[in-house]
Amino acid sequence: MDDNKNLILATVLSFAVIIGWTFFFAPEDVAPEQVAxxxxxxxxxxxxxxxxxxxxxxxxxxxxxxxxxxxxxxxxxxxxxxxxxxxxxxxxxxxxxxxxxxxxxxxxxxxxxxxxxxxxxxxxxxxxxxxxxxxxxxxxxxxxxxxxxxxxxxxxxxxxxxxxxxxxxxxxxxxxxxxxxxxxxxxxxxxxxxxxxxxxxxxxxxxxxxxxxxxxxxxxxxxxxxxxxxxxxxxxxxxxxxxxxxxxxxxxxxxxxxxxxxxxxxxxxxxxxxxxxxxxxxxxxxxxxxxxxxxxxxxxxxxxxxxxxxxxxxxxxxxxxxxxxxxxxxxxxxxxxxxxxxxxxxxWGIFFFFTKPMFWLLHTLHGLIGNMGLAIIALTFVIKLAVFPLARKSYISMARMKELQPEMEALKAKAGDDKMKLQQEMIALYKTNKVNPASGCLPMFLQIPIFFSLYKVIFVTIELRHAPFFGWIKDLSAPDPSSILNLFGLLPYATPEPGSIFFILSLGVLPILLGISMWFQQKLNPAPADPTQQAIFAWMPWIFMFMLGSFASGLVIYWITNNTITFIQQYTIMTMHHKRPDIFGNIKEGFRKKKPTETKK
CATH class of the missing domain: 2.70.98.90 (Beta-galactosidase; Chain A, domain 5)
Known part of the structure; x- marks a missing residue:
């Protein structure tokens, strides 16, 4: 339950970050005389x-x-x-x-x-x-x-x-x-x-x-x-x-x-x-x-x-x-x-102490690789490697919390309505097993400035202007020009212009891949039992997919790469500290029709 809450917290924080960034972030003179x-x-x-x-x-x-x-x-x-x-x-x-x-x-x-x-x-x-x-x-x-x-x-x-x-x-x-x-x-x-x-x-x-x-x-x-x-x-x-x-x-x-x-x-x-x-x-x-x-x-x-x-x-x-x-x-x-x-x-923005070295690294990688899209992917790998100790701590904490889930449920049943006793028992359980619940959240907060900085670098750098990637991506500073509305070019119809009311529906290949990558990352854990959390989990990848559809292709490439690396890291650490995640089982469970909850008479 707690690992689901942490993931929801991270997702909501990321969502808030995107919304916030998108819509709101002498020689001595002659004093007595006036100069016209x-x-x-x-x-x-x-x-x-x-x-x-x-x-x-x-x-x-x-x-x-x-x-x-x-x-x-x-x-x-x-x-x-x-x-x-x-x-x-x-x-x-x-x-x-x-x-x-x-x-x-x-x-x-x-x-x-x-x-x-x-x-x-x-x-x-x-x-x-x-x-x-x-x-x-x-x-x-x-x-x-x-x-x-x-x-x-x-x-x-x-x-x-x-x-x-x-x-x-x-x-x-x-x-x-x-x-x-x-x-x-x-x-x-x-x-x-x-x-x-x-x-x-x-x-x-x-x-x-x-x-x-x-x-x-x-x-x-x-x-x-x-x-x-x-x-x-x-x-x-x-x-x-x-x-x-x-x-x-x-x-x-x-x-x-x-x-x-x-x-x-x-x-x-x-x-x-x-x-x-x-x-x-x-x-x-x-x-x-x-x-x-x-x-x-x-x-x-x-x-x-x-x-x-x-x-x-x-x-x-x-x-x-x-x-x-x-x-x-x-x-x-x-x-x-x-x-x-x-x-x-x-x-450089308010996080210039991150943005400046991050841009230097992107500029250097671009010089070595020769392709700005690949340089963004390489930069994402470097950043994920740099913050891996924090991420590892977060993932291990989530895995350990999952291992303690049966004991926590037993404590809840034992304590009943005594909230004070339940809190004391849970603190003792965490102390015995050397688990800090807050350690799963802290790294998420520490990584927010890094995301701000990378977003800023990709948004302002002139090196991305008209910089090609591969295939149909000719400008990494512009949104993905492909569109689901014309079956990605198979139909002879023009797509909506950026800024039009229908442009947000004109999803390209990259935003769709982004939504799928978030969805797979979500399926590392079973769907939460709480209906509100279920609704948040069900809609969040697709909300992000539509929202980021009009963002620069370079930023979407970063996000897809980041999600993929995060998925691999989480999958590996969860396998080592808990059990191999049943991804396809969680997908089937998500599609299974839920029976309405019976009410007590």
């Missing part, structure tokens, strides 16, 4: 729309015409796109190694998109510039609509950086150099020459701006929105929470954090990210901001005010990551470029 900061100016306002008052800047929103602007091409092994000379925006970026779908001829994934194009309903870009300090006229510094002039090469490659310049006509000449590596990291160097005959004060900035939320489902288990590291502290702000930021008279809807030495800030999706990182040791103000007019989500890196003496110049460099959240690539940038804590831009 405004989302509209930095995102898309022409200089003519800007007015100055009392050291601050106010603007009227206006979209820059960037679609037909002169451009500098971007061509690297990983990236293709262009930089607009209007504002010097990095706003056109495609990822060469990633396709939108598995269809032949599918387009490359578009990460950044300019304002005013028919393929970019929701512009997304990075823009750099300078902000005036003190009484300096905002028209004297470049903004998001400044027309820059290309100096030299018109194609940005890993071996040919590009340069641009802008002369404000009043003695200040601004320069910008952009370089890029073989993967996803840009370096932007901004400089200014002061030929005015007097010192000037101004501050460089970098911005990542997104107009509107990205299309697709929002996942409670995954963070999408703003992400930043501020002197070792990671902060994640979802899109919906960005819209709820407190309104400040000067800043608007913004949250400003002072970073002393090391940090970065940007916008992240499930698989892609655009992030600005000042150079190591550089202090700055990290800003997360929202503008309702235009629904602009924005992150900013505002560097300290600099004073440029007459005849002098000043420059500052920042790094811009814009690309796929590849673990190895991000890890290398953290180590080689000094972007502190950059690996935490990947959403």
């Amino acid at each position: 900061t405004t989302t509209e100016q930095l995102a898309a306002t022409p200089p003519a729309a800007t007015s100055q008052s009392a050291g601050t800047t106010s603007t009227t929103p206006a979209e820059a015409e960037t679609a037909d602007a002169p451009r500098i091409a971007i061509d690297t092994p990983a990236l293709e796109g262009s930089i607009s000379l209007i504002g010097g925006r990095i706003d056109d970026l495609l990822l060469k190694s990633y396709k939108e779908t598995l269809d032949e001829g599918s387009a490359d994934v578009r990460l950044l998109a300019p304002v005013g194009t028919d393929y970019a309903e929701k512009p997304y870009y990075a823009v750099y510039g300078w902000l005036p300090a003190g009484s300096m006229d905002p028209a004297l510094v470049p903004n998001a609509n400044t027309r820059w002039t290309a100096d030299g090469s018109n194609t940005l490659t890993p071996t040919t950086p590009v340069k641009m310049s802008w002369d404000n006509g009043a003695g200040l000449i601004f320069h910008r150099e952009v370089s890029v590596d073989e993967k996803f990291l840009f370096t932007v160097t901004q400089s200014v020459e002061n030929n005015t005959g007097a010192a000037v004060r101004l501050a460089p900035y970098g911005i990542v701006a997104r107009h509107g939320r990205p299309e697709g489902n929002a996942f409670y288990v995954l963070h999408e929105g703003a992400v930043r590291m501020s002197d070792g502290k990671l902060e994640e702000v979802k899109y919906k929470d960005i819209t709820k930021l407190d309104t400040d008279e000067r800043e608007g809807q913004a949250e400003v954090v002072d970073v002393t030495e090391n940090g970065w800030v940007g916008i992240t999706d499930k698989y892609w990210m655009t992030t600005i990182a000042p150079m190591p040791g550089q202090g700055f103000k990290s800003v997360v901001k929202y503008t309702p007019n235009g629904e602009i989500y924005q992150t900013e890196a505002r560097l300290p005010v600099v004073e440029v003496a007459a005849g002098a110049n000043s420059s500052v460099s920042t790094m811009l990551f814009s690309g796929a959240k590849e673990w190895e690539t991000i890890k290398d940038y953290e180590a080689d470029k000094g972007i502190v804590g950059f690996i935490d831009s990947i959403d």
Whole structure:
């Protein structure tokens, strides 16, 4: 009886886990002076729309015409796109190694998109510039609509950086150099020459701006929105929470954090990210901001005010990551470029101390095996081996409890209605036979964080995106595409699309195998006598089968492998400590029609 209760407890806990995860988890600045900061100016306002008052800047929103602007091409092994000379925006970026779908001829994934194009309903870009300090006229510094002039090469490659310049006509000449590596990291160097005959004060900035939320489902288990590291502290702000930021008279809807030495800030999706990182040791103000007019989500890196003496110049460099959240690539940038804590831009979850090493192991196994599905199976074996001492203790406890079942029934009959006497006798029985009833449950609780972590790894890792297994499984990050509704492809009918009301009924081969594996594991023990427990046992495998039908194939493969290994372990240990389980006898008993229980008169 107790082993059945433990199994029910484990099943219910697992069920609760699935439900929960699915539906809910500086250099010294000049303090007395204000630096003009405004989302509209930095995102898309022409200089003519800007007015100055009392050291601050106010603007009227206006979209820059960037679609037909002169451009500098971007061509690297990983990236293709262009930089607009209007504002010097990095706003056109495609990822060469990633396709939108598995269809032949599918387009490359578009990460950044300019304002005013028919393929970019929701512009997304990075823009750099300078902000005036003190009484300096905002028209004297470049903004998001400044027309820059290309100096030299018109194609940005890993071996040919590009340069641009802008002369404000009043003695200040601004320069910008952009370089890029073989993967996803840009370096932007901004400089200014002061030929005015007097010192000037101004501050460089970098911005990542997104107009509107990205299309697709929002996942409670995954963070999408703003992400930043501020002197070792990671902060994640979802899109919906960005819209709820407190309104400040000067800043608007913004949250400003002072970073002393090391940090970065940007916008992240499930698989892609655009992030600005000042150079190591550089202090700055990290800003997360929202503008309702235009629904602009924005992150900013505002560097300290600099004073440029007459005849002098000043420059500052920042790094811009814009690309796929590849673990190895991000890890290398953290180590080689000094972007502190950059690996935490990947959403590891609350059990990061499990998730990080687990992902490393999956990544390593994938490198050795060459097939991500087989790597998941191998990872499951490694995890089961690691927790086997706990599992063995649990299985042995269940087997020992079964051995004591006749004596426990005798004690119940002897004690009658005396609950206190029964409890004392049972404690004495456990002590004599050196059995701890709680030992069967504790390992189940300890394994829950491991399941959380593995679920998180399979869900967020980009290595599973469009990764094939065998046969019909072409994408381990997507549900099993086969369907019982068309007899797994034998009938010429299309299956329901994901998200439709009938999709949950469109069971594939993997979910069905999952249900069968759970059902066989259940049949290691006879059906419990209690009708409520019988009902739970009868329905649980099939509830899980339907519920997990829409989960990623990689996770279902893990679960099938886990159930199979668990079945073998339990069967072996129960055979050693009790007797060989009569699986087929338990199956027959489950199908046998039960006679109604007679009531006493």
